[in-house]
Amino acid sequence: xxxxxxxxxxxxxxxxxxxxxxxxxxxxxxxxxxxxxxxxxxxxxxxxxxxxxxxxxxxxxxxxxxxxxxxxxxxxxxxxxxxxxxxxxxxxxxxxxxxxxxxxxxxxxxxxxxxxxxxxxxxxxxxxxxxxxxxxxxxxxxxxxxxxxxxxxxxxxxxxxxxxxxxxxxxxxxxxxxxxxxxxxxxxxxxxxxxxxxxxxxxxxxxxxxxxxxxxxxxxxxxxxxxxxxxxxxxxxxxxxxxxxxxxxxxxxxxxxxxxxxxxxxxxxxxx
Amino acid sequence: xxxxxxxxxxxxxxxxxxxxxxxxxxxxxxxxxxxxxxxxxxxxxxxxxxxxxxxxxxxxxxxxxxxxxxxxxxxxxxxxxxxxxxxxxxxxxxxxxxxxxxxxxxxxxxxxxxxxxxxxxxxxxxxxxxxxxxxxxxxxxxxxxxxxxxxxxxxxxxxxxxxxxxxxxxxxxxxxxxxxxxxxxxxxxxxxxxxxxxxxxxxxxxxxxxxxxxxxxxxxxxxxxxxxxxxxxxxxxxxxxxxxxxxxxxxxxxxxxxxxxxxxxxxxxxxxxxxxxxxxxxxxxxxxxxxxxxxxxxxxxxxxx
Numbered sequence: 001x002x003x004x005x006x007x008x009x010x011x012x013x014x015x016x017x018x019x020x021x022x023x024x025x026x027x028x029x030x031x032x033x034x035x036x037x038x039x040x041x042x043x044x045x046x047x048x049x050x051x052x053x054x055x056x057x058x059x060x061x062x063x064x065x066x067x068x069x070x071x072x073x074x075x076x077x078x079x080x081x082x083x084x085x086x087x088x089x090x091x092x093x094x095x096x097x098x099x100x101x102x103x104x105x106x107x108x109x110x111x112x113x114x115x116x117x118x119x120x121x122x123x124x125x126x127x128x129x130x131x132x133x134x135x136x137x138x139x140x141x142x143x144x145x146x147x148x149x150x151x152x153x154x155x156x157x158x159x160x161x162x163x164x165x166x167x168x169x170x171x172x173x174x175x176x177x178x179x180x181x182x183x184x185x186x187x188x189x190x191x192x193x194x195x196x197x198x199x200x201x202x203x204x205x206x207x208x209x210x211x212x213x214x215x216x217x218x219x220x221x222x223x224x225x226x227x228x229x230x231x232x233x234x235x236x237x238x239x240x241x242x243x244x245x246x247x248x249x250x251x252x253x254x255x256x257x258x259x260x261x262x263x264x265x266x267x268x269x270x271x272x
Numbered sequence: 273x274x275x276x277x278x279x280x281x282x283x284x285x286x287x288x289x290x291x292x293x294x295x296x297x298x299x300x301x302x303x304x305x306x307x308x309x310x311x312x313x314x315x316x317x318x319x320x321x322x323x324x325x326x327x328x329x330x331x332x333x334x335x336x337x338x339x340x341x342x343x344x345x346x347x348x349x350x351x352x353x354x355x356x357x358x359x360x361x362x363x364x365x366x367x368x369x370x371x372x373x374x375x376x377x378x379x380x381x382x383x384x385x386x387x388x389x390x391x392x393x394x395x396x397x398x399x400x401x402x403x404x405x406x407x408x409x410x411x412x413x414x415x416x417x418x419x420x421x422x423x424x425x426x427x428x429x430x431x432x433x434x435x436x437x438x439x440x441x442x443x444x445x446x447x448x449x450x451x452x453x454x455x456x457x458x459x460x461x462x463x464x465x466x467x468x469x470x471x472x473x474x475x476x477x478x479x480x481x482x483x484x485x486x487x488x489x490x491x492x493x494x495x496x497x498x499x500x501x502x503x504x505x506x507x508x509x510x511x512x513x514x515x516x517x518x519x520x521x522x523x524x525x526x527x528x529x530x531x532x533x534x535x536x537x538x539x540x541x542x543x544x545x546x547x548x549x550x551x552x553x554x555x556x557x558x559x560x561x562x563x564x565x566x567x568x569x570x571x572x573x574x575x576x577x
Contacts, residue, residue, distance in 0.1 A: 010381070087304055104308050117551060121538075124544075148308075218405070253396060
């Protein structure tokens with residue numbers, strides 16, 4: 001009876017909830033192809049002019065280039081550090097594991113403004129200038145917990161006897177890593193790179209405080225939001241970033257599941 | 273002779289000890305984890321200590337006076353503007369975390385108990401909007417709630433109001449609504465994980481012993497899932513207290529939060545020590561609030577049993 005009862009309202013609630021999550025986001029693509037400059041219903045007509053206006057925009061293209069540089073560097077560094085952490089967490093037992101991982105995972109629960117101003121204060125204190133470098137330093141900090149979560153889910157259940165077998169068959173330590181360990185962990189690593197890149201691509205707070213004169217895309221968007229006339233072009237740019245993030249994450253999730261299958265663990269979500 | 277040997281021996285032995293340690297489980301794990309740990313120490317923990325130190329100093333123009341003072345804290349906690357901003361930020365983060373968890377619980381319950389083989393797909397569906405960039409989502413709400421925004425024009429189009437409802441944008445409510453949307457996934461996942469861990473035979477046992485659906489839920493499912501609920505509360509409450517983007521874009525003057533004041537101290541106002549004291553005060557108070565939430569939830573579990 002309970003089943004019938006809950007079955008009654010829970011699926012309806014689930015659909016409403018998903019709608020609440022998706023509808024606001026769906027407005028960006030809808031209005032980005034609307035020919036009217038004011039984002040209201042009813043829609044005027046289909047037009048790609050806002051996308052076309054992005055092309056000749058050198059400031060925007062420069063911000064896009066900065067975002068690409070920051071995202072790539074952050075993803076690489078965060079994933080390398082994440083591999084060390086995930087390997088230590090899944091493979092070895094040692095004292096100090098919990099407090100040390102606690103500190104590394106802390107950015108997940110800290111307000112981003114704390115991370116941003118702490119770094120800013122230290123940089124100003126030591127007279128170091130703000131640049132894309134400083135944004136990368138901050139983004140690595142923020143990406144690291146996510147990278148570790150993805151990598152741990154891929155590394156868990158990795159059977160160490162494969163490595164032992166390789167060593168017994170005469171491979172060197174380096175050879176074992178290159179020919180046994182890395183290929184098995186590759187899907188998780190690719191997934192971590194993509195997830196970290198996406199976080200960096202969308203990250204605003206740290207970039208806002210630490211980017212100095214070199215804006216990333218979210219900082220560029222922030223600057224444009226002051227002008228109502230620029231809104232449609234910003235919606236078009238936002239839609240491109242949205243689609244980019246979705247593609248990257250779907251690919252990342254596919255890789256992560258493949259990693260989980262390879263190491264014979266249960267598949268779960270990115271967090272679960 | 274023996275004395276000489278004794279004298280020479282310790283060095284290689286020490287080296288072997290170190291080599292053995294590096295090869296041991298303890299040594300390997302520790303060495304591997306210390307690389308990311310040192311990164312977090314250098315760029316997170318040390319900078320936070322620098323902020324903490326600054327909160328006891330004073331600044332005149334560009335020079336920092338390093339003599340100890342509690343003046344910044346007096347200003348941060350008693351000056352009406354900062355005190356009100358702090359209280360409002362705490363109120364908003366408490367409201368948002370409670371509301372987010374209340375809305376998230378049924379969906380987590382549905383996925384865990386009725387998701388069947390599509391659990392993974394459901395979780396993916398819930399997480400996707402979260403990945404679409406925080407700024408973009410807040411921007412979407414600005415488009416919806418604006419004076420001439422989607423909601424107002426739709427309401428007018430349907431003839432429900434004849435002029436725009438002004439309170440929709442630039443208000444505390446707009447901030448709360450936007451934050452509930454932005455943090456939804458952080459509430460669903462911890463609750464889902466704790467529901468997944470519940471041994472289903474316990475629920476069957478409750479049924480067999482004659483508990484009705486509501487009683488069974490209140491006495492078995494809910495108490496066992498409360499660790500996830502507490503986790504969800506904290507993971508929403510702590511970050512939202514320091515939110516900057518949402519109040520700035522949809523809050524107007526009524527919805528300003530403490531992060532906006534902190535940012536001003538590091539920008540225009542340029543009073544780093546006061547900014548640092550505001551930051552430390554916010555963190556300490558929100559941590560206390562989080563601790564209180566944990567105690568309340570524990571009491572709740574005991575009362576349910």
